[in-house]
Amino acid sequence: MFSVVVDHVSFAWPDGTTALDELDAAFPAGRTGLIGRNGSGKSTLLKVIAGELTPSSGSVSVTGEIGYLPQNVPLAGRTVSDLLEISATRAALHAIEGGDVAERHFAVVGDDWDVEERALAELDRLGLGHVGLDRTVGTLSGGESVMVALAAQLLKRPDVLLLDEPTNNLDLDARRRLYAAVAAWRGVLLVVSHDRALLDLVDQVAELRDGAVRVYGGDFSAYEEQVAAEQEAAERMVRAAEGDVRRQQRELIEARTRIDRSARQGRKAFENKKVPKIAANGLKRKAQVTAGKQRALHLEKLREARERLAEAEPAVRDDAEIRVELPATEVPAGRTVLTLPLPPPPAAPGHEREIVAGVLETLVIRGPERIALLGPNGAGKTTLLRRIVEHGAHVPVRHLPQRLEVLDDGLSVVDNVRAAAPTATVNEVRARLARFLFRGDRADQVVGTLSGGERFRAALAALLSAEPAPQLLLLDEPTNNLDMSSVAQLAQALAAYRGALVVASHDLPFLESIGITRWLWQDREKGLSASRLTVGD
CATH class of the missing domain: 1.10.8 (Helicase, Ruva Protein; domain 3)
Known part of the structure; x- marks a missing residue:
């Protein structure tokens, strides 16, 4: 039994770009990881299933109610209560508690008399106990807004839950909480992700590739093993087919050489009067017929060998990869790139501000430093990067924001x-x-x-x-949404970059791969300090 069935679905954007073309797919109960190269149509497919987009042809059928967590959560002008979709119910509850017993309030509440308690409990389970229901979503960090949006879907208890890159912007603690929520999910789950740890929690992997969906049993590690075995077999078939083509080409050349040699010998015998003219003509015609048959036979064998090669080659994956080439810029080792005074951490109400040892009062960057900026969601990492841009550096600076x-x-x-x-x-x-x-x-x-x-x-x-080429790069969660190959290419380019670099990220393997020279920790209460994080944490 399939809970989600996609039948010959096509979708094109208003400018005519085709995103899905006659796509068929079926997803059963359990957890399915949907993977594929950037731009293959994964997010579009989720939006079509969720009803956010209407296909130009084909149909989608879903068993039960759908919950959908998009890749980019809308933030402007909404409260946490709005994002949780409980504002109307809360307003009705508060009206009833205030003595307004109009029938419309009871109709809105229905059976949700404990909606506030359940909402707060769900937020607390996801590590958001400090977030109030009336807080404006725009004041949340990217990771906090994702977790609030996830809480909204979990509160609805949908039959089918769609998640699009849910670990984007999440700190390590939030990721662990999300993993726990996914592992405990008992309904139908379809998750688009490039997060290996998350994909190793699924029951099957569905790969969207070349406009078609193929399903592999098991988690992402099992998928990799299956693909590796398939690729090894496919490469063997290609090598064998290539060898066959070379052999047939060689045999065709040898046959033509024999035919040409025989023809030369016949002409020479006739010219030397060793063979009567009538006999020579008969031998010539016979040789031509034989030569034609041999040539046709070898050409047919060569054609068949090339067809086998053409059939074998598509099974071998040869995915295009981005080539990131950073500007040829260099910052001398002793040069001061940035001097940024930092605001003091807020003091607790009724207390003087606590002076904490190790907390920086000024952020100074010198030479081609490579700084990793760590900290929990909501600690102020994105705010700090924006302050650097607003304050200005001593060199050209470029900022790649999170959104x-x-x-x-x-x-x-x-x-x-x-x-x-x-x-x-x-x-x-x-x-x-x-x-x-x-x-x-x-x-x-x-x-x-x-x-x-x-x-x-x-x-x-x-x-x-x-222009001009940046000598200080500020990157905020740069591995969000990138497939694994693109992350590797980006890491390779950043490792070779000779300018100064500040990267806010929760992707520790990525940070370790780009040659970080200083690790800083941003805390929402204490401020910025040297991180005690070590490799392997």
Whole structure:
């Protein structure tokens, strides 16, 4: 029995870009991890299943109620209560408690008399006990807003839960809580993610690749083993087919050589009068017939060998990868890049501010330092990066924000990059975008239609094309939405970057791979200090 069935679904964006084309898929009860390269259509498929997008053709059937956690949670002007979708019920409850016994209030409350208690309990279970129901969502960190949105879905107790990159922006503690919630989920779960730890909690992996969905039993580790075995077998078949093609080509050449040699010998015998003319002509015709048959036989064998090779090659994965090339800039070791006075931590009500040893009063960055900025959700990491931009550095600085607000959704990818690099020609911009896999018409796609991973690649292309070339890079959760191959390419480029770098991230393996030289810890109460985190924590 399948709980979600996608039947010949097609979807195209208003600019004509096709996202899904006659897609078929079926997801059973249990936990399914939906994976695929950036731009393969995973988020679009989730939106179609959730009813957020209407397919141009085909249909989707879902058994039961749907809960959907999008990749980007809307924040503006909403309270935590609004995001939890309990504001109307709370207002009715408060009215009844205040003595207003109008029938409409009881209709709104229904059986949800304990909605506030359940909401607070769910928030506490997800590590958000400090977040009040009336707090404005815009004051939450990216990770806190994700967890509040998750709490909203868990409160609804849907039959089918759709999660799109739920670990984006989450600190280590929040990730562990989300993993626990996923492991305890007993309904149908379909999660899009590049988080290995999360994908190792699923019952099966569905890969969206080349416009089709293929399901593998087991978690992500089992998927990798199956794909590795398939690739080994596919590569053997290709090698065998290539060997067969070479052999058939060699035999064709040898056959032609024999035929040509025989023809030369026949002509020579006739010229030397060793064979009568009538006999020579008969031998010539016979040789031509034989040569034609042999040539046709070898050509047919070569054609069949090439067909077998053409059939074998598509099974071997040869995915295009981004090529991140950072500006050729260098900061001398002794040069001061940034001097930023830091505000003192807030004092507790009725108490003097506590002076904590090790807390920085000024952030100073010198030379090509590579700083990792750590801390729990809501500690102020994003705020600190914004303060650096507003304060200004002693060198050109570029900031890649968490929500990628640097892009204009109404412009194409090309036009966004040209805005950052006004002196670059269109051909130069297109050449740069090709390294980020925006080739041909893909570079003309409107940014508002891009997937999360594509949007990040476009933002990174614009950032790295900016004039003048940045000598201080500020990156806020740069591995969000990127597939594993793209993360590896980004890490390789950052490891070779010779400018100064500040990266706010919860992805410790990524941070360790880019050669961090200083680890800083941002605390919402104490401020900024040297981190005691060690490799392996």
